[in-house]
Amino acid sequence: xxKNFGVVNIVGVLFLAALLIGFTTYVYKERNEIEQLxxxxxxxxxxxxxxxxxxxxxxxxxxxxxxKAFTVNPQLALDxxxxxxxxxxxxxxxxxxKAIIKDYIPVAAVATFDGYYLASQQLVKNGGGxxxxxxxxxxxxxxxxxxxxxxxxxxxxxxYALNMGLEYTLxxxxxxxxxxxxxxxTAAGTMSQTDxxxxxxxxxxxxxxxxxSRTNNNNPNxxxxxxxPSQLTTFSGxxxxxxxxxxxxVQGVTLSTSRPISGFSIAGTKIDTARMVAGYVRNGAxxxxxxxxxxxxxTVNNLYSTVKEAALAGYYADLEFMKK
Numbered sequence: 570x571x572k573n574f575g576v577v578n579i580v581g582v583l584f585l586a587a588l589l590i591g592f593t594t595y596v597y598k599e600r601n602e603i604e605q606l607x608x609x610x611x612x613x614x615x616x617x618x619x620x621x622x623x624x625x626x627x628x629x630x631x632x633x634x635x636x637k638a639f640t641v642n643p644q645l646a647l648d649x650x651x652x653x654x655x656x657x658x659x660x661x662x663x664x665x666x667k668a669i670i671k672d673y674i675p676v677a678a679v680a681t682f683d684g685y686y687l688a689s690q691q692l693v694k695n696g697g698g699x700x701x702x703x704x705x706x707x708x709x710x711x712x713x714x715x716x717x718x719x720x721x722x723x724x725x726x727x728x729y730a731l732n733m734g735l736e737y738t739l740x741x742x743x744x745x746x747x748x749x750x751x752x753x754x755t756a757a758g759t760m761s762q763t764d765x766x767x768x769x770x771x772x773x774x775x776x777x778x779x780x781x782s783r784t785n786n787n788n789p790n791x792x793x794x795x796x797x798p799s800q801l802t803t804f805s806g807x808x809x810x811x812x813x814x815x816x817x818x819v820q821g822v823t824l825s826t827s828r829p830i831s832g833f834s835i836a837g838t839k840i841d842t843a844r845m846v847a848g849y850v851r852n853g854a855x856x857x858x859x860x861x862x863x864x865x866x867x868t869v870n871n872l873y874s875t876v877k878e879a880a881l882a883g884y885y886a887d888l889e890f891m892k893k
């Protein structure tokens with residue numbers, strides 16, 4: 570009887586042990602999934618804030634004759650990203666905390682109208698000899714933007730610079746630089762707009778991947794061994810970059826977990842040509858209509874950016890012409 574009771578006790582203990590191990594494993598995985606989701610939201614919010622910050626500079630130098638053309642400050646996008654990312658993890662955006670966050674970022678990019686800026690880990694302090702000929706000592710690395718890089722396409726000895734407007738290119742043949750309307754030629758004929766967007770995406774994604782490889786090779790003592798995520802090899806196929814964008818890769822984050830977690834995000838801005846609305850008087854009544862549809866016999870009193878602004882100003886939709 571006692572032997573049977575002992576077997577029952579052993580089975581019970583094993584069952585409780587298995588239950589405890591299973592529950593611990595479940596809690597661990599659940600926590601990691603929550604932290605991964607938290608990181609994903611933190612990166613998305615931060616990149617969105619960085620993209621919006623680029624549009625709130627004092628002067629965008631916008632050219633309304635060229636679609637999607639304006640000047641941006643890539644450093645402003647990165648600084649805003651770091652500030653918002655710190656807030657997401659209850660950290661003050663001090664220089665020390667932002668330096669910690671930058672250690673988790675192997676590469677970032679700001680895609681503009683006619684080129685892109687790439688930020689990578691660069692050696693900014695070296696107490697040793699000439700690096701990389703001699704080993705670096707007492708070094709500091711920082712996430713630093715380089716010069717703007719054009720979206721280039723080479724064909725038959727001519728280098729073409731693409732842009733997101735897809736209306737013209739700059740062609741460099743030898744020392745002769747010319748502006749050519751339309752997209753450049755390829756072996757299959759004139760490049761289509763879809764192919765041009767794929768080309769721009771491929772250039773950015775390939776350079777980001779190469780930058781990660783250079784970071785790993787140039788700094789063997791780097792505490793993080795960054796890897797090239799699958800997003801960089803697949804995101805160009807769906808053309809996520811069709812306007813000025815901010816891209817950030819974050820890897821090896823251990824701010825709230827013992828196991829490093831990673832994430833990747835793209836935030837973009839879309840610029841469209843405004844369709845102005847005209848307010849005028851016709852047959853004694855105040856009407857509004859899109860500028861490209863107004864009747865030629867009326868005199869325009871005011872122009873508005875939206876139909877809501879025109880309506881608030883006391884004008885009514887001119888249905889006779891708005892439907893045309």
